[in-house]
Every structure is written in structure tokens, then in C-alpha cells.
Amino acid sequence: MGLTFDLGTPVNTALFLYILYSVQRIIIPPTSKPATTPHEFKQGYSWKPKSHPPTVMFRTYTPKTLAPFNGLDGGRILLAINGTVFDVTAGRNFYGPNGMYGNFAGRDASRGMAKQSFDLDMLTPIDQPLDDLSDLRQDEIDNMKGWIDHFSNKYIVCGKLVNNDDI
Numbered sequence: 001m002g003l004t005f006d007l008g009t010p011v012n013t014a015l016f017l018y019i020l021y022s023v024q025r026i027i028i029p030p031t032s033k034p035a036t037t038p039h040e041f042k043q044g045y046s047w048k049p050k051s052h053p054p055t056v057m058f059r060t061y062t063p064k065t066l067a068p069f070n071g072l073d074g075g076r077i078l079l080a081i082n083g084t085v086f087d088v089t090a091g092r093n094f095y096g097p098n099g100m101y102g103n104f105a106g107r108d109a110s111r112g113m114a115k116q117s118f119d120l121d122m123l124t125p126i127d128q129p130l131d132d133l134s135d136l137r138q139d140e141i142d143n144m145k146g147w148i149d150h151f152s153n154k155y156i157v158c159g160k161l162v163n164n165d166d167i
């Protein structure tokens with residue numbers, strides 16, 4: 001008895017070969033790409049996608065560091081509402097350079113969202129202190145809250161917005 005392999009019986013031989021095969025699969029996994037994208041673990045243990053979706057990092061932005069994310073270069077589009085920065089790149093048709101909310105790209109959109117106005121005069125110049133929104137009426141605050149809810153459901157929160165000097 002003990003830890004000796006007895007290859008004398010067909011069952012043991014089959015078992016031994018199966019173990020060898022399994023170990024080989026673990027050490028040298030098959031790398032061929034399956035014909036269809038696997039959806040379950042067992043279908044594609046060693047299959048990897050070519051690239052992963054870009055990772056979104058939570059950052060602190062200021063009006064000046066947020067401004068470049070206006071989509072004009074074809075890159076990411078961010079905007080802030082009430083201090084929360086959203087990545088709205090997926091909504092480029094709305095928030096990109098030619099979108100109806102394009103003025104808000106790279107900016108604090110709070111006042112415009114609250115007043116349902118998408119004009120440039122809703123924006124605070126990026127070298128000024130953040131809009132404190134203290135003059136908003138309750139219905140305007142409710143409007144803004146509606147937009148925050150919409151953005152939270154649809155887009156990714158990727159940071160917070162603070163004053164230029166607070167970073």
C-alpha cells in the first residue's frame with residue numbers, strides 16, 4: 001500500500017491519463033479563441049477579451065481641470081452638477097460639441113439644469129469661485145435634483161468638483 005501508482009488495471013491507467021491531461025490543461029491552457037464569445041465560466045476558462053473597458057477613476061476636479069473634458073478633441077466628456085462630476089461620454093450626441101447640451105461639456109451645469117436653460121450665461125467662468133446656487137427657488141432645486149437622478153442612472157459618477165484653490 002502507500003502512495004504507489006499501480007498502472008496494472010485499465011481503470012487506474014485511464015484515471016492516470018486523465019489526471020495527466022488535466023494537469024497539462026492547467027499548465028498549458030488552450031489559447032484558441034472560441035467561435036462565439038463565451039458567456040459562462042466553463043465555456044471559456046482561458047479566453048480573455050482583447051481589451052477591457054477603460055477604468056474610470058474617481059478624481060477631484062476644479063473648474064479649470066474639468067474644462068478640457070469638453071469633447072472637442074473627440075475625447076471624454078465630463079460635466080458637473082451640484083459638485084458631482086459625471087462622465088457623459090456615452091451621451092456624446094447630447095453633450096458633445098454639436099449636442100443640444102454641448103455648452104455644458106467640461107463645465108458646472110448646475111444652474112442651467114436647475115433653470116432648464118442651456119445658454120452660455122448659465123455658466124460660471126472657470127476662473128471664478130463655484131456657483132453656490134443659493135438663489136435657486138425650490139422648483140429649480142427640484143429640477144436640478146431630477147437631472148442628478150437621471151445622470152446617476154445613466155452615466156458614471158467619476159469625481160467631485162471643488163473650487164480652483166481647494167486642490
Ligand SMILES: *[C@@H]1O[C@H](CO)[C@@H](O)[C@H](O)[C@H]1NC(C)=O
Binds near residue numbers: 082083141142145148
Ligand atoms: C447639492 O449639494 C449639497 C451639498 O453637498 C447638498 O446638501 C444638496 O442636497 C444637494 N442638492 C441636490 C438637489 O442634490
